[in-house]
Amino acid sequence: MMAEDQNRLLTVEMREAFFTGLYKKAFSPVAHYVARRGGSLDEAKDIFQDTLVIYYEKVTSAETTNIVNEKAYLLGIAKKLWLQHYKADCKHQPLNNFDLEAIAEEQLSTDKILHYLETAGKRCMELLKAFYYDHLPVGKLATRFGYSGTHSATVAKYKCLEKVRETVKYNSLKYADFIE
Missing domain, CATH: 1.10.1740 (Rna Polymerase Sigma Factor; Chain: A)
Structure with missing residues (x-):
């Protein structure tokens, strides 16, 4: 070789x-x-x-x-x-690979939840969005929304959630109403 x-x-x-x-x-x-x-x-x-x-x-x-x-x-x-x-x-x-019914049901549930969140008012909606969606700490929430401290911001968030809960109770809504 x-x-x-x-x-x-x-x-x-x-x-x-x-x-x-x-x-x-x-x-x-x-x-x-x-x-x-x-x-x-x-x-x-x-x-x-x-x-x-x-x-x-x-x-x-x-x-x-x-x-x-x-x-x-x-x-x-x-x-x-x-x-x-x-x-x-x-x-x-292709679009037929998606479960269109499941997507439509999910959208309906989202629309219902948004409707009841909106009943709490614009300020509550913004506060809840900032806390739950944007993951803003309570201290920054207090500063952004003009509260005197974190305790005040926490109480305001709680009151906003209570408004939504009361609306749901008033309309006698159950969990199943959101997923059907």
Whole structure:
């Protein structure tokens, strides 16, 4: 065998060992990531193959790349590729795959809840939104809505909730009224 053929064979063997090592290090976390996000094993394999190609191109490029943790780097590439794949796949998903009745029922429930929240008044609605939806701490609620302290803001929030509860009681509404 000629020296050139031996070098080529050695290079092929080295590449195989390189890729096998990467598979052992990083395929399992990538497959778990894809599976947790609704992907199949075949999709995980495809994503990982693309990840390896990108990684190999990066490593063999003329640019010097300092990669500290190969596994984390590969997982990062795979996450980005999966997100791109998922976004592209969602755009092409037909509408008949969705449970339209469930979506309509959910919207009706939301509309009913909003209606009863609105009966408490605009200020209460804003206060409850800031606390529950925007996750504003009570101290910041007090400042934003002009209360003298956190205790006053807490009492105001409680009174707003009581207004909504009273409206629901007055109309003799039950939990089932919101989910039917």
